[in-house]
Ligand code: CP
């Protein structure tokens with residue numbers, strides 16, 4: 001297992017930059033922290049005296065609350081900042097914001113419209129920068145997802161994850177890079193006009209060669225869901241894509257995850273969604289509220305995986 005010290009001071013912008021050992025280390029640490037939480041250790045003071053700035057340029061329920069609670073349960077002070085209330089919103093540059101915040105806090109988590117801003121933040125900050133969602137990726141959600149998959153399935157290698165929906169989705173990018181590293185097969189059903197970013201796909205394909213996992217694309221949801229162990233979907237219209245809403249809804253209408261589609265999956269298949277869900281669009285009530293659904297465990301695991309990330313990365 002990688003020593004935790006190997007992650008101290010590191011940024012977490014995209015999990016493609018992390019090794020299999022580092023991802024497994026974070027997942028194992030999250031499991032231990034979850035067990036300790038349930039054993040009654042609500043506060044583990046490993047980050048006592050530290051502060052963490054949480055910058056949000058977009059709305060959030062899960063990430064915002066779980067990060068604040070995670071910091072609190074580790075003994076650190078979370079400072080929630082919406083971009084509009086920072087000078088950033090009035091034109092102060094990202095590098096100057098990074099330089100200033102680094103003099104006050106021990107880590108910065110940011111949810112940004114443009115992934116490039118996160119890279120600039122990381123370049124100029126002298127403290128770890130954590131991606132709390134960008135247009136490129138959502139690493140914190142992917143960690144919670146794979147923790148949940150392991151809890152439900154007890155393994156990674158050889159599992160078939162079917163992603164149904166927007167092939168250019170930030171969530172799919174993160175799922176793909178982690179699946180490829182951990183040996184989970186990922187089958188994507190998406191319109192051919194919505195494909196992942198080329199560099200992400202290439203990174204995932206390279207990792208898949210090492211782990212032996214399969215990455216496949218098809219236009220038919222039925223084809224990819226057949227025999228799947230995990231069926232995953234995300235919203236059709238991501239935050240910031242409101243101007244494309246009508247077009248994407250029309251394109252993605254055949255990609256709804258409903259009970260009829262779920263019947264094609266393995267008899268012990270689970271349904272996953274990063275949330276928030278648009279019920280009646282990408283998923284029907286009978287699926288998200290049905291026996292397949294693990295979405296609330298998945299949401300809860302955001303807390304435990306974020307505690308692991310903060311404990312491992314913040315010096
Ligand atoms: N899944 C997720 O990141 O949810 P929020 O947008 O509510 O943070």
Ligand code: NVA
Pocket residue numbers: 133169170171234235237238239274275276
């Ligand atoms: N793809 C979605 C994920 C939300 C957690 C979005 O970016 O809005």
